[in-house]
Amino acid sequence: MAVRFTIQPTRLVSSSPASVPLISGLRAFWGSLRYEFWMQARRYSLWIVFALLAAFVLRNFDSLLSDPFITSARQASFRWATLVAEFFPLGAGLLMADRFTRDRATHMAELLDVTAATPLGRLLGKYLGATLATLVPIFLVYLVGVVLIAAHWADLSVFLPALGAFAATTVVGVLFVSAFSIACTTVMWPLLYQFLFVGYWFWGNLLNPKVGIPTLNGTILTPDGHFVLAGFFSPPPGVVLGYGQASSPLIALESLGALLSCAAPAVLAAWVWLRWQAAHQ
Amino acid sequence: MLHSSSQRLRHELHILGAINLALPVIVAAIYLGFSILVYYSARHNGGTLDYAHYQATRGMLALLENGLPLAAGLAAAILISHDPVVESHLTFSQSYHATATLRLALITLWTTLFTALVALLVAATGFWPTALQTLSPIENIVLWLAPLWWFIGAGAALALLLRSRVASTAILGMVWVAQFLFKLLFLQSEILQRVYLFLTEEDGLPSYWLANRLIILAIALALFGVTLLLLRRDEALLGPES
Numbered sequence: 001m002a003v004r005f006t007i008q009p010t011r012l013v014s015s016s017p018a019s020v021p022l023i024s025g026l027r028a029f030w031g032s033l034r035y036e037f038w039m040q041a042r043r044y045s046l047w048i049v050f051a052l053l054a055a056f057v058l059r060n061f062d063s064l065l066s067d068p069f070i071t072s073a074r075q076a077s078f079r080w081a082t083l084v085a086e087f088f089p090l091g092a093g094l095l096m097a098d099r100f101t102r103d104r105a106t107h108m109a110e111l112l113d114v115t116a117a118t119p120l121g122r123l124l125g126k127y128l129g130a131t132l133a134t135l136v137p138i139f140l141v142y143l144v145g146v147v148l149i150a151a152h153w154a155d156l157s158v159f160l161p162a163l164g165a166f167a168a169t170t171v172v173g174v175l176f177v178s179a180f181s182i183a184c185t186t187v188m189w190p191l192l193y194q195f196l197f198v199g200y201w202f203w204g205n206l207l208n209p210k211v212g213i214p215t216l217n218g219t220i221l222t223p224d225g226h227f228v229l230a231g232f233f234s235p236p237p238g239v240v241l242g243y244g245q246a247s248s249p250l251i252a253l254e255s256l257g258a259l260l261s262c263a264a265p266a267v268l269a270a271w272v273w274l275r276w277q278a279a280h281q
Numbered sequence: 282m283l284h285s286s287s288q289r290l291r292h293e294l295h296i297l298g299a300i301n302l303a304l305p306v307i308v309a310a311i312y313l314g315f316s317i318l319v320y321y322s323a324r325h326n327g328g329t330l331d332y333a334h335y336q337a338t339r340g341m342l343a344l345l346e347n348g349l350p351l352a353a354g355l356a357a358a359i360l361i362s363h364d365p366v367v368e369s370h371l372t373f374s375q376s377y378h379a380t381a382t383l384r385l386a387l388i389t390l391w392t393t394l395f396t397a398l399v400a401l402l403v404a405a406t407g408f409w410p411t412a413l414q415t416l417s418p419i420e421n422i423v424l425w426l427a428p429l430w431w432f433i434g435a436g437a438a439l440a441l442l443l444r445s446r447v448a449s450t451a452i453l454g455m456v457w458v459a460q461f462l463f464k465l466l467f468l469q470s471e472i473l474q475r476v477y478l479f480l481t482e483e484d485g486l487p488s489y490w491l492a493n494r495l496i497i498l499a500i501a502l503a504l505f506g507v508t509l510l511l512l513r514r515d516e517a518l519l520g521p522e523s
Contacts, residue, residue, distance in 0.1 A: 087459070095448070191300055
């Protein structure tokens with residue numbers, strides 16, 4: 001049952017002249033993205049984790065369909081999107097935590113360091129490739145829920161807003177947490193990172209912002225994306241999970257910008273750290 | 282060559298690594314910090330001394346019931362599935378099964394003793410929740426022992442069963458968060474409430490609390506049994522997913 005991958009160095013390395021760093025970087029990015037995507041997508045663990053989770057969540061799907069606050073398929077899809085966004089990016093972040101350390105454990109990092117593939121291109125490709133692959137099973141689980149919603153309400157028009165809701169919540173959340181899973185594990189023990197990440201997820205998403213300790217929940221940096229969803233799609237009160245904070249298209253844009261602009265510096269900081277490490281070896 | 286059991290023990294402790302051993306201490310420090318923050322936040326917002334104390338006791342209870350168990354479970358999952366020289370070890374006269382069992386026993390012993398020490402300190406400093414002071418000494422131990430061993434057993438068994446430590450740690454993390462996110466679902470179901478891991482943190486102990494703890498403990502022991510059986514399957518230890 002062991003998963004074996006045949007590395008195809010020519011695709012990743014395909015030696016471009018070092019004097020053209022942009023082309024070399026783009027090639028490294030694209031090669032790394034494709035390789036990391038398929039490597040992550042073929043992992044049994046990715047599918048097993050989300051299949052178990054889906055079985056648990058979908059088994060209790062009736063409670064969503066019978067919720068008195070929900071009166072249409074569109075509203076049900078928004079609720080489903082927030083439920084997925086509150087839970088599934090956690091699994092994505094944990095599954096991404098070994099992507100960077102794997103290259104060191106298998107000594108692939110040293111091998112790739114001597115190729116023309118630039119470290120930044122490789123890092124960005126790894127981040128986006130593995131993240132997109134992690135989104136695939138989440139999207140399939142989400143799609144099953146939307147099909148159930150469409151069947152329950154006999155409303156096929158729900159698919160389009162449901163896609164938008166998924167992009168506004170889960171995709172943004174997974175991009176956000178994956179950046180930190182890649183970046184933090186360049187400097188931190190994965191075990192410690194995983195514990196802190198689980199704690200962060202509870203603290204930053206589930207704690208009531210109105211009582212107890214200060215939390216990121218309820219701010220535009222809440223990674224479950226409910227500000228983005230509520231701002232862009234204006235669902236009635238009570239449909240989107242959260243603590244009833246008001247949103248608007250402007251707040252939605254701010255939240256989107258804040259989350260993505262935190263993710264980008266995280267990956268870039270990891271690259272700077274790796275460069276510094278390489279220079280001081 | 283290792284000539285004595287003490288040398289062997291030292292070697293295995295070295296293999297366990299500083300992070301596996303230090304993680305419970307780091308987690309305790311984090312929860313303690315948050316509890317102090319909650320205490321001062323409650324006082325700062327006009328709460329009474331009793332209310333602030335109550336909030337701090339909840340933080341300490343959370344450390345015992347959900348913080349240290351998760352840390353122990355993650356450590357067990359990493360430990361049981363990570364040995365870069367497992368192929369060589371499988372050729373030794375000393376079985377890998379015995380070595381891995383010893384490592385699991387060490388991490389279980391260390392986290393259990395540390396959690397017991399924390400529980401004693403919490404009680405001695407007056408931060409044991411008032412609602413739990415009617416419990417017998419054995420019940421006070423089962424309170425934290427059940428989730429602790431459940432997480433260790435689940436982490437180790439899943440890592441071997443799925444042959445992937447990252448899958449095991451992901452499932453542990455999601456189970457942990459699911460206890461909060463789907464709490465109502467757990468507590469409203471007659472079956473799920475018996476296996477709800479963080480039941481003590483609910484206000485007022487329900488009548489099925491002891492049954493819940495004993496069932497979780499029984500499941501934990503069963504998971505240890507599964508782990509030991511899986512460790513005997515040498516071929517299953519080779520070529521884990523990377």
